[in-house]
Amino acid sequence: MPLVTSTEMFKKAYDGGYAIGAFNVNNMEIVQGITEACAEVNSPVILQVSKGARAYANHTYLVKLVEAAVIENPNIPIVLHLDHGPDFETCKSCIDGGFTSVMIDASGESFEENVRVTRQVVEYAHAHGVVVEAELGTLAGVEDDVKVKAEDSSYTRPEDVQEFVERTGCDSLAIAIGTSHGAYKFTPAQCTRNEKGILVPPPLRFDILEEVSRRLPGFPIVLHGSSSVPQDYVKMINENGGKMPDAVGIPEEQLRKAASMSVCKINIDSDLRLAMTGTIRKYFSEHPDHFDPRQYLKPARSNIKELVKHKLIDVLGSNDKI
Numbered sequence: 001m002p003l004v005t006s007t008e009m010f011k012k013a014y015d016g017g018y019a020i021g022a023f024n025v026n027n028m029e030i031v032q033g034i035t036e037a038c039a040e041v042n043s044p045v046i047l048q049v050s051k052g053a054r055a056y057a058n059h060t061y062l063v064k065l066v067e068a069a070v071i072e073n074p075n076i077p078i079v080l081h082l083d084h085g086p087d088f089e090t091c092k093s094c095i096d097g098g099f100t101s102v103m104i105d106a107s108g109e110s111f112e113e114n115v116r117v118t119r120q121v122v123e124y125a126h127a128h129g130v131v132v133e134a135e136l137g138t139l140a141g142v143e144d145d146v147k148v149k150a151e152d153s154s155y156t157r158p159e160d161v162q163e164f165v166e167r168t169g170c171d172s173l174a175i176a177i178g179t180s181h182g183a184y185k186f187t188p189a190q191c192t193r194n195e196k197g198i199l200v201p202p203p204l205r206f207d208i209l210e211e212v213s214r215r216l217p218g219f220p221i222v223l224h225g226s227s228s229v230p231q232d233y234v235k236m237i238n239e240n241g242g243k244m245p246d247a248v249g250i251p252e253e254q255l256r257k258a259a260s261m262s263v264c265k266i267n268i269d270s271d272l273r274l275a276m277t278g279t280i281r282k283y284f285s286e287h288p289d290h291f292d293p294r295q296y297l298k299p300a301r302s303n304i305k306e307l308v309k310h311k312l313i314d315v316l317g318s319n320d321k322i
């Protein structure tokens, strides 16, 4: 089947109490690892491309890689989505260039400016059959060249969401309930330690999610910054020459709970980066004389695939939903 929008996917996910995984893609091995996992467990998927990914790999290469995945996996519904579109022009370029979904992220602007630019993107996107994700509230962490300090982040105000969705006409809404971007989501000072000495972050604000859902019944909510930072991969990195002390993510049970509520899209990027980096570091520790990229990218791709399968089945619940 050709690329699809997320409309049907989100409807089914909302009613079925699961979420669609949105994974960032930057190169061929990542596209292959994700889509092979989805094909094996019969899961729809969103492949998303950031401004940084477009700068790194080039728009055309990324679109063609995703189109190749569509051909190779004809049974899997695949959305091609712009992640964190910074302005109208970038969204327009992706809409004109084959994407089926875009995010306009004006969450750092005033409410009125966020409404204005989101509305502008929605009008253009809908006229071209493309859906739009918007954001209210500010996540902490690093995304592209924007770094938001924890003290400058802010939870979404449930009293704003209805007016925002009505005035903009957006198709889904990303909200801030305590997730954040990157592999260092919380400082050790923000966490407690469990009996094994592992850092446990503060729980997500499910009260805000519930209030948002009450005010927007049936409307798909999106969670960004939802990597769980698998400690096995952090350890693999640190044991093989890396230095990533105190990297902490969102516990998977909390994401599962969000998926069973109104959250229909969960964004995961850092976990795949950790899997790729850990695998490659370990490979070189064990094979210091190797230099063929195919040798070290093959196990990296395979571990991305296994990690994505785990997310689809145990976290998102989107397996066997085709």
Ligand code: G3H
Residues within 6 Å of the ligand: 024, 050, 051, 052, 053, 083, 084, 142, 143, 144, 145, 181, 182, 269, 270
């Ligand atoms: O939220 C941002 C995503 O993790 C993409 O990261 O901007 O480094 O491509 P990037």
Ligand code: 13P
Residues within 6 Å of the ligand: 024, 083, 084, 180, 181, 182, 183, 223, 224, 225, 226, 227, 228, 267, 268, 269, 270, 271
């Ligand atoms: P993570 O850094 O938690 O993987 O978040 C990714 C994301 O939100 C992409 O938009």
Ligand code: ZN
Residues within 6 Å of the ligand: 084, 143, 181, 224, 225, 267
């Ligand atoms: Zn994000």
